[in-house]
Amino acid sequence: MLETHVPTLSMAERNRRWDLARSFMAREGVEALLVFGEHEDAGPAAVAYDTWFTNDRPGATVIFPRGGEPIALLPGPMFIMDHVESTRRGEAMWISPQNLRGARTSRTIIETINALGLAEAAIGVVGLGPHMPWSPEGIIPYGIWSSVLSSFPSAGFRPVDLSFGQLVMRLSPEEIALVRHAATIGDNMVRAMVETAAPGVAENHVYAAGMAAGYGHGSLPPAMHMWSGHDMVAAGIPSWAYRAQAPRVLCDGDVIYAEVFATHGGRQAQNQVTITVGDVHPDVYRAAQVARASYEAGLEVLRPGRTFGELVDAMHQPIDAANGWPFLIAVHSLNPGLSVGKGRGLFSHGPATEGYPLVSDHPTFMADxxxxxxxxxxFEPNYAFGRHLVHLGGTVIVGEDQPIELNPYTAQLLPAAGDRVAISRSGS
Structure with missing residues (x-):
């Protein structure tokens, strides 16, 4: 499907970001930023701060001197070829050819720092600090970083990940338009999954329908999380994606849980999805009521001036008051994925986990x-009674006074197409 109204980013947005970065460097007392980006195939929650500077293919290392323009160190010749072709087509490229480098090895980093006269400068580094949830202790490879440190004993490198992350979290109107577009793509992906799911259909067909809808709407979504079963308690990419086995075939009474990640222009939306197939266990509907109450409590608190910790606590009130158990966290930030809600040690509370290592409770990260x-x-509140688990939610943005709810479609149970039993039980 060809999208006719696709939001883009202007050169004014580029200038806004670069000016923000220069002001940030002045406040932090650093002469440059050294920003590491993960590989373009890093999947959901990728550390892609490099694209905030470049509006280009993920995977660069960016060095930005306070008095100049960003320099992008690229992984290889393919990236330069793409830049050449995009320029030839008349696209407005944010990084000029003279500010590109053909490698992002430690040697190239060292050469660029020396060329910029930063050998003894204070340099803020994005990549040393926590990047939740996958990289709580940073993403920079040891070999690269040890070489850089040994080459510049008089430089003052220090992590600025958290403060810089908070800087870019406040999206501009152009960026909000990107997230809205991504959220719409996410909804369309889920609708395709709902239309496909039915008893006798293999999991991979449901997965393929969702991903195809993302591609068809001009997005390249990362790997989707999806599991199914009568009493399934699991999360992540389906097991047939990494283990040599056949995809599971859906049965009457199954529940499909999915996390759908849609992206556009380097900005991400996320849908939390529970699809019912046929006559599911009554505890599924009970769990959905708890999850929905948590979602609505979050909407009430998502206001300017409140804290992330207050938001997390509000969403946990219905969860803590019920007599089941939460599976995962209820909320985390997007664009970037920086702040994370509190979590209970799920293997301390979940059923049928005897013999497995305990997972400790963890407090809210960046509660203040x-x-x-x-x-x-x-917003991804989840709840289970026994082994009957429900996840609901989607992307929400802090508005000037009211929250901007982008995915109300997935903030409810979704009966598979033609599932009259589930529609009747849900009271719709």
Missing amino acids: MELVPGMSFA
Whole structure:
């Protein structure tokens, strides 16, 4: 499907970001930023701060001197070839050819720092600090970083990940338009899955329908999380994606749980999805009521001036009051994925986990962070009675006074197409 109204980013947005970065460097007392980006195939929650500077293919290392323009160190010749072709087609490229480098090895980093006269400068580094949830201790490879440190004993490198992350979390109007577009793509992906799911259909067909809808709407979504079963308690990419086995075939009474990640222009939306197939267990509907109450409690608190910790606590009130158990966190930030809600040690509370290592409770990460307009969050409240698990939610943005709810479609149970039993039980 060809999209006719696709939001883009202007050169004014580029200038806004670069000016923000220069002001940030002045406040932090650093002469440059050294920004590491993960590989373009890093999947959901990728560390892609490099694209904030480049509006280009993920996977660069960016060095930005306070008095100049960003320099992008690219992984290889393919990236340069893409830049050449995009320029030939008349696309407005944010990084000029003279500010590109053909490698992002430690040697190239060292050469660029020396060429910029930063050998003894204070340099803020994005990549050393926590990047939740996959990289709580940073993403920079040891070999690269040890070489850089040994080459510049008089430089002052220090992590600025958290403060820089909060800087970019407040999305501009152009960026909000990107997230809205991604959220619409996410809804369309889920609708395709709902239309496909039925008893006798293999999991991979449901997965393929969702991903195809993302591609068809001009997005390249990362790997989707999806599991199914009568009493399934699991999350992540389906097991047939990494283990040599056949995909599971759906049965009457199954529940499909999925996390759908849609992206556009380097900005991400996220849908939390529970699809019922036929006559599911009554505890599924009970769990959905708890999850929905948590979702609505979050909407009430997502206001400028409140804190992330207050948001997390509000969403946990219905969860803590029920007599089942939460599976995962209820909320985290998007664009970037920086702040994370508190979590209970699921193997301390979940059923049938004897013999497995305990997973400790963890507090809210960045609880004191103030909510400001333009911040985006994934609302993903989840709850289970026994082994009957429900996840609901989607992308929500802090508005000037009211929250901007982008995915109300997935903030409810979704009966598979033609499933009259589930529609009747849900009271729709």
